[in-house]
Amino acid sequence: MATKGLSYTPMGTDGTDHAYRQRIAAQYQISALNKSRLKYCIFFHYLLFFGMLAKLSADILDRLDIFVLEIEELSIPQPLWWEYIWCLSLLVSFLGLAAIRRNRVKSMQQYVIGIILFGYLPLLYGIVYYCKDVWLYLTSKDVAELEHIHWWQGYPYGLLWYAFILLSVQVHFFSLYFAWNLIAAWKSRGMRKAE
Template identity: 55%
Template sequence: MASRDGPMVAGTDGTDFIHRETVASHYQISVLNKGRLRKCVFSHLLLALLMVVKMVPDFLDRLDIFVLEIEELEVPQPLKWEYVWLVGSLASFLGLMAIRKNRVLLLQIYFGLINLFSTVPILLAAMIYFSEFLKYCTEEEPTGLQLWQGYPVAVLWYSFIMIAMQVHIFTLIFAWKLILAWKNRGTAKKAQ
């Protein structure tokens, strides 16, 4: 073996590394995708925090708490898909636990919950606001659009939808790769 700064061992040109031990591919895949999935989960939680901030006026109304400054913002009432999506973000904690403990079953449950309670509501929101968004994008002077603080609500929601959809797609990809890697970690030994 050669040291970083010292001379190389006599009789080798440095290309004899093929026989040396290497890290199994499923461990490499696991480490890489665990970090990526963790970033996606935290991005999802940041989006959930943004959604909670948007829904604070509704929560305060339900608790019969009146705060003038918040009421003056005139935030639109939340739709049902927003509640479903917000509940779906709680699955992120299950995903973090699955990553920490390398549990295939927990990750599979997380995968299903993200599909059902996060991706589906976002697709539903895209369908709900599509006509207003299309109207805003195609017409010179669109009329009849729902506005909040002078901005079209559909455009604001579509910005959120695009970010959330990317986070969910990448979350599903990385979770699926981890599920496959963790399921196959014992099959390589058994095949030898």
């Protein structure tokens, strides 16, 4: 509160009492920072999901017997099973968001396991599946050899998938890193309460 004119400053309020002020415990600072960062990672996970959903839209509409000429003209290749399994990782993100809200270690551990199972394993399968096409595209000097590669809209299909997989692996890696930091911070808080 501002005062006019000459004023008296009580002892200890001139900044010299900094050693006695309360501080926020380190685990709470770590928790707040990693919660925010994990929310950003989950947001990017949603963006990747919508990209995957756009790719799967032709197959989904075919299964529902809905014909959209513009989508059919794109000639989107048929999806593989790993693409649908990767989409399940979006459901796991809701578990992570619930764990953030309530600071639940068990839910966050389930989120980590879910990201590994439904996020990383399908992406690993995609890396192995398209490895031959990508390797052939990157190392081939003969145009005739490139005819054996699957192309879509003038681009090598495997290389497009590798770009998606690279982004997804990064998002999942940082999600797991921040989730692990949250688990460690929440466990240390629980240990201090027990003491």
